[in-house]
Amino acid sequence: MSDLQRGGNAPVPVPASALTVTLAWPQAGGVAVDVSAFLLDAVGRVRGDADMVFYNQPEGASGAVRFVASAGQGRFTVEPATLPDMVERIVFCVTIDTAGARGLTLARIDGAEITVAASGTVPAVRFRPALADASEAAMVFGELYRRAGQWKFRAVGQGFDGGLAPLARSFGIDVADVAAPTPVPPPPPRTVNLAKVTLEKRGQTVSLEKRGASFGEITVNLNWSRGRRGLFGGGAIDLDLGCLFELADGRRGAVQAVGRAFGSFAQAPFVALSGDDRTGDVSQGETLRINGAHWPDIRRVAVFATIYAGVPNWQQTDGVVLVTMPDQPPIELRLTEGRNDHRLCGVVLIENDGGRVRLTRIVDYMRDQRMLDETLGWGLQWVHGRKD
Structure with a gap:
């Protein structure tokens, strides 16, 4: 099981x-x-x-x-x-x-x-x-x-x-x-639409308002098909989650397994990578945690997925990124239509829009992180890196 x-x-x-x-x-x-x-x-x-x-x-x-x-x-x-x-x-x-x-x-x-x-x-x-x-x-x-x-x-x-x-x-x-066995008090005035929001077109956006003092913990989860061994030229694919970040004070950088830049949840950049699933055997995949209590300190986060090892084959990964936070509908983005000659997929741009969380679908396939940086105008300096 x-x-x-x-x-x-x-x-x-x-x-x-x-x-x-x-x-x-x-x-x-x-x-x-x-x-x-x-x-x-x-x-x-x-x-x-x-x-x-x-x-x-x-x-x-x-x-x-x-x-x-x-x-x-x-x-x-x-x-x-x-x-x-x-x-x-x-x-x-x-x-x-x-x-x-x-x-x-x-x-x-x-x-x-x-x-x-x-x-x-x-x-x-x-x-x-x-x-x-x-x-x-x-x-x-x-x-x-x-x-x-x-x-x-x-x-x-x-x-x-x-x-x-x-x-x-x-x-x-x-x-x-809908019949109920006994009368129940009316629900509280706050309503939440639980129907999952799927961003299907490039540039499609959704904005979310705070329902309390903060957004709580914002999680970005990358998961992919469990039964894919042997489909990518031998071993299981190593699909990684990461992001570029820019803080309100202008500091910029990347959170990713390469270079062991796992970030931090409690202090700047207030974004942390949960770990590195190299085999796909970890059922929860990989997760970025964004500290919504420090949302005023964050300007934008660009989430990406990379095929670090294995033959690039985005269609067969059945990859899905799910963005969740308390009392908000989950936001889903699928990574199945990509170019198999590119190892990186820019997935979603998460921006602080006057205190709101605005998510914009990217889902664009590129050569590497540097190319994503240039596309979004982040302006980072890149050097070759490895996980080990």
Whole structure:
């Protein structure tokens, strides 16, 4: 079984019959847990209220998705072969019932997990989100998604405030048609759209406003297909994440594994690289952490990915960069259409736009970091470097 970290993805076995997706949690006294699944189209919306599968509507897509609840868990049976072509993703969510009235959060079910298995077999993948310090009452645990004809699972772990009604509304459900077993207080006035934002065209931008004192921790995760050994002329590819940074006081530089320039989260440049996954065996891939508490000190960050070792083949990496931060929709960028004669992909430009976080899609394939620097006008001095 493959244990994934947040943002990690892995292929799932698609048998002739069905997949079983199970969400399980420790049974804590007085805590009622609801699970739900939403069948989404290419833009992250349901086609109608029937695309929500939960305790009060246990079937969706004419029985292609079915739900059964029991003590301490909820189980979904998914038949990929019978799903409509318009359904490209199925997201699986957990909410604490009447959380607002009782002051409960997901921390009460720390240790909860989601697993995916071919029906009748042991789980192939598992994800356990970090809930010990969770302040939210709802979370998207994970998603099944269709990619190039193959089904995969991604560990999401995206939490937000509110109960079942605002969760359903975020995916386009008419909440008036969603029955609840008991009356619940209205959700707080703050609303968060959880539908994933995918930047698909070069130059496409999205701006995010602060919802509190700071943006919290901004994470940029690079992940790629698990089962790719032997596709790149022998060994596994070494796909690296890095960035150019410019601070508000004019200081500029790079954070990357080359030269062991891993940065720092607590002090300048307030950007840190989590590590260097040389084999692709680390399920969470590689992550840049940007300290949102110091966002006023940061002017811009240009994120890039490089193929450090192995034959350049961007299409077969199924690479994806996911930008996440608390109470904001995740931002996704895919690196699958690139030029195979270039080792570097400039992915996304993250800028401080009057206190907002503005993300602009680059996804342009280049020779190296120097060429990205020249394209964006950073003005750094470059020398040849190695990881060791």
